[in-house]
Amino acid sequence: MGINSPKQSRPARTIANQKLAEGLNKHQALLSSVVVDGVQFTATQAVSELEEIINAADLAVTSYAAWIAAVQADLKKLESSATFVAGLRQAIMVAFGKHVDVLADFGLKPRRSVVRTPEQKQEAAAKAKATRAARHTMGKRQRAAITGVTAAAAAAASSEPSAPASPSTKSQQ
Helix, strand or coil, rough: CCCCCCCCCCHHHHHHHHHHHHHHHHCCCCEEEEEEEEEEEEEHHHHHHHHHHHHHHHHHHHHHHHHHHHHHHHCCCCHHHHHHHHHHCCCCCCCCHCCHHHHHHHCCCEEEEEEEEHHHHHHHHHHHHHHHHHHHCCCHHHHCCCCCCHHEEEEEHHCCCCCCCHHHHHHHC
């Protein structure tokens, strides 16, 4: 991982490498050559190597920024063209709806037509009714008819001998 900490950010590494290059340029007379990993470098060669590292980091940053901009432009175009693409597909389906081979040329499949028998429709209705009963699903008017009972109202209702039926019992019948 080199001199720099592996957790250092790219901008921090770039700044550190720039300072190394500046220091080598400033003190080139005092440090004419260095040995790194068994290879001897002059100060000029070391600065050149640091500049290559800095340029690679800068290229990564600009490439990333260009990629982000391209992705955002793609998403914006996708969002703005969604109705056009859907309309075009619809127009092609209308024009060639029964011609499977022509639709395949456009990468489309014909719509499936589902024809249910009266027995299947009755079975589906019975199943839906059973599901509503099991989940206690109610319609808008049924929910509106249900009201809560406060403790004071419950005490008053228990002291009266003949309390009228509450709206919630009417809706459940």
